[in-house]
Each structure stands twice: as C-alpha cells, then as structure tokens.
Amino acid sequence: MRLSRYLLPILREVPKEAEIVSHRLMLRAGMVRQESAGIYAWLPLGKKVLDKICNVIREEQNRSGAIEIMMPTIQSADLWRESGRYDDYGKEMLRIKDRHERDMLYGPTNEEMLTEIVRAYVKSYKDLPLNLYHIQWKFRDEVRPRFGVMRSREFLMKDAYSVDLDFENAVIAYNRMFVAYLRTFARLGLKAIPMVADTGPIGGNHSHEFIILASTGESEVFCHADYLDMAPPPAGIDFRDPAALQATVDQWTSLYAATEEKHDEAAFNAVEEGKRLSARGIEVGHIFYFGTKYSEPMGAKVTGPDGVERPVHMGSYGIGPSRLVAAIIEASHDENGIIWPDDIAPFKVGILNLKVGDAATDATCEQLYATLTAKGVDVLYDDTEERPGSKFATADLIGLPWQIIVGPKGLAAGTVELKRRADGARENLSVESALARVLG
Ligand code: ATP
Ligand code: MG
Secondary structure, eight states: OBGGGSOOOOOSSOOTTOOSHHHHHHHHTTOEEEEETTEEEEOHHHHHHHHHHHHHHHHHHHHTTOEEOOOOSEEEHHHHHHHTHHHHSOTTSEEEEOTTOOEEEEOSOOHHHHHHHHHHHOOBGGGOSEEEEEEEEEEOOOSSOBTGGGBOSEEEEEEEEEEESSHHHHHHHHHHHHHHHHHHHHHTTOOEEEEEOOOGGGOSSOEEEEEEEOTTOSEEEEEEGGGGGOOOOOTTOOTTOHHHHHHHHHHHTSSOEEEGGGOOHHHHHTSOTTOEEEEEEEEEEEEEEEETTTHHHHTOEEEOTTSOEEEOEEEEEEEOHHHHHHHHHHHSEETTEEOOOTTTOSOSEEEEESSTTOHHHHHHHHHHHHHHHHTTOOEEEEOSSOOHHHHHHHHHHTTOSEEEEEOHHHHHTTOEEEEETTTOOEEEEOHHHHHHHHHO
16 A cells, blocks of 8 residues: 555644543544544554454454354344343443334344344254354443443444353353454454453353453453463364363463452452452453353254253353454553554555655665565555655554665665564665565
8 A cells, every 4th residue: 555545644643532542542543533422433544453353353263163144233122022131221222213113223232133043043953053253333322432442332343152052062162262262362462361250140150251451441350460471272272172172261260360340359369479460451352151041032942862942052252353453552552653463453564765756765665565565465655755754653653563664875775774663673684685574
C-alpha cells in the first residue's frame, strides 16, 4: 500500500476524551472512529489488525476441531422466549420491532439460536461431538460504554458452542477450547491467565475467564506469579487425545488464579510470599460449561447408544477480537506508539522514503516495494511529501515492526537503514541484506 493513496488520519494531538492509552493510540493512529456512544467505525488500519486477530483465532479454533458458521445479528424474540431469557435479559438487550410488529432483537449472544440449529439437525450421539463457532457483531447496551473498543456497545465476538452427549464428553470439549485459548492468546503476544469464574446455578468448576494483567483493567484479580512464565501448549498438541488435553488444563489450573468474585483470601495467602500477584486485569475470553440449560427447555435431544433420548450437554466459549485490539495495545506500546507483534501488525514492513523526488531514492523504494509485495509481504510505502521526522513518528505510532529507511545519504554509501520497532535497533545494510532480514 502506498501511503499517499491510503486513508490514515493520524492525530498529532492527544485526544482528550480518551482515558486509557490504547484508546488514545487507536484514535491517534487513525484506527477507529466513534459513530455514536460505544459504536465505532473501523478505519483501514484498524480493520487490518482486527482481521489479523480474527485469523489467528480462526486458525486455532479450526485446529481444535471447531467448525465455522455464521449466524445473523438480528434474532427473533420468540427464540429467546423458549429459553426464558427474553424477559430475564435486562436493558443490555436492544429490542426491535419489524414492520409486522414482530419482536426482534440485536443478538447479545447466540446460545438460543445455536440450540435451535442443533435441535433441527442433530439427532444421534453419532453426530457428536460438535463445536460450531462464528465471528459476528454483537450488541449490548452497556450501562457505561468506555475506553473505546475495550467496552463498546457494538463489538465483535468469536463465540463457539460445544454439543456433547454427556458431562464426560462435554469436559473434553471444554478442555479443547481451554487449550485452543492458551494457544490463541500466546500467538497474539499476550500472557492470558485462566481464572476461575462464577458458574451460577450450573455449579461445578468449568468456567474460566482468560485475563491479561494491565493497570487499566476493569477487574481486580489475584494469581500466582508463575503463570507469567508458563509456556503455552505446542502447535502439535493432539486435540483428539483427552489425556493430553487434561494434563495441560491441570497444569494451567494448578496454581491460584481468581477474579474478585471468586477470590478466596485464605487460599491466596497460602501462596508463598513473593509469588502473590494482585493486579488489575482485562477479560479477553470466557469459557463456560452450562450443561442442559438451553437444550432442556428448547428440546435439543439426541438418542444415545442405548436408544434413549436425552438433552445434549453444551458449553459456550467467547473471545472479543475488537476488545483484543485494545488489550494488545495496552500490553505492548511505548511513549512513541504501538508495538504490534509481527503476526498482528497491520503492515509487517514500512518503507520510508526520506527524499521523494530524488531519482535514486525513489528507484530504491520502488524496488523494495515491488520485491516485498511480490513475496506476499504486507508493506506500507511512505511515499508522501512529509518531512522525515514526521515519517519516523508515524511509522512508530502505528507500530510497523520493520522499517526500511531510504535516503540519498545512505544510498551514496550503498546502504539503507533497517529499524526494528520493538527495541529501536538500527543497522545500515545493503538493500539485499535488508530484504533478507525482513523476509527471514
Ligand atoms: P464483561 O464482564 O467484560 O462485560 P462478559 O462476561 O459480559 O464480559 P462474555 O459474555 O463472556 O463477556 O463475552 C465474551 C467476550 O466478549 C468477553 O470475554 C470479551 O472479550 C468480549 N466482550 C464482552 N463484552 C464486551 C464489550 N462490551 N465490548 C467489547 N468486548 C466485549
Ligand atoms: Mg458484560
């Protein structure tokens, strides 16, 4: 992409309305625009990051055996009357009437709809296990939308729903998602800690919130410091091996970790001195086994091996990709701007032309741009008339992981400058070596 042809509305001033650093940086980097309270348009740079996050989530969901579908945003109230949630769900639900005066709603979540699909098509234990997910916009009329896309009213969610014959199989499905989440967040460059969460009337201990520590987090959390050094499960982990999954879950639940609601002061104090972490956290994912809560009232039943019909056991598994954009920035930035992990960066490489109009500089930039583009690398070529200082500031603000700085002085000596955003390291290299490093 040539910056001169792109829409990148950079703000030099720090926007006053933004209270936390990720919101300030997202506005300054021209990633989102607020359209109404808690409702955002995703501008080109923001959309690219959001898509990259969704792709990591998708790859890990697919690897675990989950299958992607797409359910609508608008749902019928009747579906929610079947589960009894239409009246229970508070003002967070946006209720709408269509032209025939039918009650509709903008989905805050999809348990009912998924259960309806299962009821229609899944009849036998032989069709199970099943885990269906989609990545779709949700609407919740939050009391206090704030912190930009961190707590918005319209937000993107990956929600998966597992369907199993009985509790034992549902636990295996739960563990699959647990492991997939560990891998997903690690790939996004985050240290997400699974913390015991409330199960309400369902009971049991199959509910975990995945929390990243950040001073701007909304919840108070307590955990063992060793979580920060635990290695995520490898890509090769066998999702069809219940014992391997259980071993990983056991390891990741062996140490103390709880949010405020589930906090047990005595258990926390039993953690050795110096390892007790009490901090603020951001919830980036939530997994939950809820048994037959929806299948029972909605009549989603399968026939077991014994020929007897029974309601299926289900769980739901959410991740907020739009919140994650902000959460990753909270976890990874400096005074100059965002530091994207390579896999999430909107562009992997920036080419900074320090003297547009200079024949040699233009030619080298064009050559770099063509070569990298041909190799399938996402490149942003700053071919604008801006001053060098402003180009450096922009590249750092929007967090381009590799920056190739091209100017007449360096070229006279046969070099370009390669800068790594994460640590600021700079090197003068030949064009070929710079390309090799970036492609390496
Ligand atoms: P919270 O406690 O933060 O309101 P929740 O418990 O309501 O979250 P879930 O219903 O479990 O969230 O939704 C799954 C995921 O969707 C959350 O882990 C979070 O990443 C994301 N999410 C939920 N509400 C919002 C929101 N208002 N804005 C952005 N992302 C959200
Ligand atoms: Mg909520």
